Amino acid sequence: MNCVEFEIRLAKLKSGENPGDEFIKHRNQCAKCTKLANEVEGLFQLIEVDASKTVSPFLSTRIMAALDKKAMEVHISIQKAWQIAAVSLALIAGFNLALFMDYRQSPTDADSVLSEYFFAGNAGMEIENNWLKLSTDED
Amino acid sequence: MTENTNAIIVEKVKQGDKEAYRHLVMRYQQKVFQTCIGFLQNEADAEDLTQEIFIKAYQKIESFRFQSAFSTWLYRISVNTCVNFLRKQKVKRLLFMDSGNQSKELKGVSEPADYSIEREEQRRMLRTALKELTTMQRKVFVLSQYHDLSNKETAEVLEISEKAVESLLFRARMKLQKAVKERMTND
Numbered sequence: 655m656n657c658v659e660f661e662i663r664l665a666k667l668k669s670g671e672n673p674g675d676e677f678i679k680h681r682n683q684c685a686k687c688t689k690l691a692n693e694v695e696g697l698f699q700l701i702e703v704d705a706s707k708t709v710s711p712f713l714s715t716r717i718m719a720a721l722d723k724k725a726m727e728v729h730i731s732i733q734k735a736w737q738i739a740a741v742s743l744a745l746i747a748g749f750n751l752a753l754f755m756d757y758r759q760s761p762t763d764a765d766s767v768l769s770e771y772f773f774a775g776n777a778g779m780e781i782e783n784n785w786l787k788l789s790t791d792e793d
Numbered sequence: 794m795t796e797n798t799n800a801i802i803v804e805k806v807k808q809g810d811k812e813a814y815r816h817l818v819m820r821y822q823q824k825v826f827q828t829c830i831g832f833l834q835n836e837a838d839a840e841d842l843t844q845e846i847f848i849k850a851y852q853k854i855e856s857f858r859f860q861s862a863f864s865t866w867l868y869r870i871s872v873n874t875c876v877n878f879l880r881k882q883k884v885k886r887l888l889f890m891d892s893g894n895q896s897k898e899l900k901g902v903s904e905p906a907d908y909s910i911e912r913e914e915q916r917r918m919l920r921t922a923l924k925e926l927t928t929m930q931r932k933v934f935v936l937s938q939y940h941d942l943s944n945k946e947t948a949e950v951l952e953i954s955e956k957a958v959e960s961l962l963f964r965a966r967m968k969l970q971k972a973v974k975e976r977m978t979n980d
Contacts, residue, residue, distance in 0.1 A: 660804075661967070661970055662967075664966075664970065665963055665966040665967045665970055666963060666966075673949060678945070686803075686977075687978060690970065690973060690974060690977065693915075693973045693976075694969070694970055694973055694979065697915060697918070697969065697973065698914055698921055698938070700912070700916060700919060701831075701914055701919070701938050704830055704831075704939070705827050705830065705831070705836070705924065705938070705939040705940075707826075707827075707830060707836060709822050709823050709826040709840065709843065710840060713818075713822055713826075713840060713843060714815060714818045714819050714822060715843065716844055717802055717818050717844050717848065718811075718814075718818070718848045720844055720848055721811060721814070721851055722811075722846075724848060724852075725811075754847065
């Protein structure tokens with residue numbers, strides 16, 4: 655086994671697996687490969703240490719509390735959405751009602767003509783009457 | 794807890810029984826946490842992300858159709874969430890030149906008081922080597938080494954073949970060895 659073959663075998667080696675006689679023989683003969691194998695073993699030991707870290711005992715409580723908070727947020731946002739919808743609807747309804755009332759109260763075309771004529775006539779009549787009155791007084 | 798029990802609990806959760814979800818959290822939090830540690834190399838971030846993963850799984854549980862084991866589905870969410878988190882972190886660093894997370898990352902998983910400089914150097918090298926891996930290589934490496942899943946289970950989680958898992962794991966380990974060799978040459 656040469657160094658390249660050793661490295662390939664090392665990369666394929668599973669935890670606890672027997673690497674084989676040739677691998678062990680090369681490891682004992684080649685100082686560079688021995689160091690490499692030791693360093694790699696050290697790295698996998700480090701990974702094992704990290705992987706064995708236990709999760710905080712309070713994490714599940716934290717998760718359930720976060721879920722409750724999320725549910726509450728959703729509830730509040732639904733409530734807010736309903737409030738906004740209700741206010742918007744009220745405003746639209748009020749606006750439409752105002753338009754409708756205005757329409758109901760506004761005079762028809764015939765009314766407008768009549769009232770304009772009446773007021774215009776009245777004004778004229780008033781001036782005329784006053785003038786007549788004045789001229790009567792002068793007499 | 795068997796898959797049958799899981800299925801009953803998942804059904805309960807789907808019907809709105811939030812307390813039933815606690816059983817699933819208790820059952821899988823350690824495994825999900827290990828995955829997060831493997832990706833983030835930081836205990837505090839790993840815990841936060843574990844929480845996020847369980848919230849995400851709860852919100853998506855309606856879409857779980859029992860086509861795979863619940864654990865497979867959950868681990869898939871975990872891996873994808875971790876990868877997305879790392880991507881976001883990378884973008885954030887690039888955009889804001891944020892060194893805060895880096896220093897936090899260097900601190901890493903809490904060590905016993907007598908840890909040596911050698912150990913810290915090893916940890917730094919491990920992080921550097923992990924960063925060199927492609928996303929798929931890293932996914933396979935973490936599931937296999939940190940999560941201790943078999944090649945078959947890893948293949949199921951990642952929806953790839955067992956052969957692909959073997960190949961990705963081999964390449965990941967070769968890259969790791971390359972990093973070790975480079976360090977040996979520098980020494």
